[in-house]
Amino acid sequence: MPAKGKHRRPKLRLISRGVTFAGVSGVAIAVPLIGASAASAAGPAPQSAHQTGVRAEATAAGAAKAEATTYAVVAGDSLAKIADKQGVPGGWEKLYEDNREAVGDNPDFILPGLELALGGKADTGESKESDSGTKAATASVTSYPDNLDGWIRESLDVMAEHGIPGTYEGIHRNIMRESGGDPQAINNWDINAVNGTPSKGLLQVIAPTFEAYHVPGTSTDSYDPVANITAACNYAADRYGSIDNVFGPY
Structure with a gap:
């Protein structure tokens, strides 16, 4: 991203039941035969409280996993x-x-x-409601993944705080064109490099531009992904109205 000169980008999922008859005073009485099959039909023996507890814990652990x-x-x-x-x-x-x-x-x-x-x-990151019906306070600091998606989202939040326009799609499109998503990218061949100020980082910002459009609260290292994105978007907003309006070298 040149301060003045033209910027160039780097080249870069049925149990049967038997009966028998026993005679008592000449009267036949039917007596059921309960054998192994009948015993098994009665179902498994009830589990102890300990067994039930162990199974419940295993089920809960499986669900959590x-x-x-x-x-x-x-x-x-x-x-x-x-x-x-x-x-x-x-x-x-x-x-x-x-x-x-x-x-x-x-x-x-x-x-x-x-x-x-x-x-x-x-x-x-939001805590679940407690048994008393109250909800614990959520974390005051948002956590962002340390990857391109996280860097863009963090930068967008910083931009929102400072009134700098731009969308996820606009930032991502320009990053992929300028650096291919490599935060350590550097252009050592164009006119800026010849002049001693090579374009650096995700959005290929030269040092003078980074310093002029650096946003407070971000790193002063132009290779820092969030600082690089935010400064570039600040510059693009000043010159083009928004990073969304940039579709080529800027």
Whole structure:
């Protein structure tokens, strides 16, 4: 991203029951025969409280394990492919419903590295309601995954705090064109590099531009993914109105 000169990008889921008759004073009385088969028909012996408790604990542990199952998205995945491959009840619609906060508003767009919950809603960090009916306070600091999806989402939150426009799709599109998603990318061949200020990071920002449009609260390292994205979007907003309006070298 040049401060002045033209920017160039790097090249870069039936029991029978028998009877017998016993004679008592000449009267025949029918007496049922209870053998091994009849005993088995009575069903299994009742379990002890200890056995029941152990089984309950095992069941609960199994349920918890099933709830905690996750899947990491890889290149070429789609919600439909993942749901089919992982046998998700309810198909991709259920998978999307359970992971909507992580996936976003577009179910057709998922990034490699994104963690999806299988068989239950993704943990959003919000505590469950206690027995008394009160709810514990949620964590004050949002946690972001250390991948491209997390970097973009964190940057968007910082941008929102500073009134900098831009969308996930606009940022992602430009990152893939400029660096292919590599936060350590550097352009050592264009005019900026010749002038001693090579373009760096996810959105290929040169040092003067990064310093001029750096957003407080982010790292001062231009290779830092969030700082790089946020500064670039701040620059794009100033020059083009929004990073969404950038479709080529800027």
